[in-house]
Amino acid sequence: MTTRTISPDRHRSLGDQTWQADAVCQSTEYNPVDPETFFPEPDETDKIAAAKSLCGQCPVRRTCLDAALEGGDTDGIRGGLTEEERGSLHEKLAHRLDYSRVNDTIGGRDVHLTKAERRAVVHAAYRHGVTEQRLAWLLKITEEHAQKLYRELRRALRNRDLDQPSETALPPETDDEHLGRDDFGTAA
Structure with missing residues (x-):
């Protein structure tokens, strides 16, 4: 039996465009690709199909x-999706919470984060005892802002712990006629 290790996604760093060199859409001497293929009009179904076919073979499709x-970016076909297909993803992006991105950031990588992922980084950093200085460096913020984030989290x-209902034992159901000595508390 062969075991296969699945490595986690490696997310591009902020400003990193080196992934484009591995893209199938990059025209080379041996693989001439017309860039206009990726910017079809809505009624050009042949161009759309050709572009999506190329994207389907691309090793950096997810990164794209x-x-x-x-x-x-709302123009053209990117990552195998048309402008219309990416529309709903653009709307949901602010709420994306990808823990592999959070873990990469805690590990020191410079990854583009959504607001939800930034909150998760603060929470994970606090749980793992990351200093305010290190949090400031990870999120590219001031130390004062990191202190404020930790203070708000604490x-x-x-407050979450205070809002939890306390588990108090209720007295057993009894009818008044059969009360015994053990049914009453002791006064101090």
Whole structure:
């Protein structure tokens, strides 16, 4: 039996465009690709099919899609999706919470994060005892802002604990006629 290790996604760093060299859409001497193929009109179904076919073979398709979403790119076919197909993803991007991105950031990589992922980084950093200075460096913020984020998180955790109903034991159901000595508490 062969075991196969699945490695986690490697997310591109902020400003990293080196992935484009591995893209199938890059025209080379041996693989001439017309860039206009990726910018078809809505009624040019042959161009759309050709572009999607190329994207289907691309090793950096996911990275291309992420770059288009993170950069707000709404033109052309990117990551195997048309402008219309990416539309709903653009709307959902702010709520994306990909823990592999959070873990990469905690590990020191410079990854583009959504608001939800930034909150998750703060929470994970706090749980793992990451200093405020390190959090500031990870999120590219000031130390004062990192202190504020930790202070808000501590307050939220404390309030969450206070809002939990306390588990108090209720007295057993009894009818008044059969009360015994053990049914009453002792006064101190």
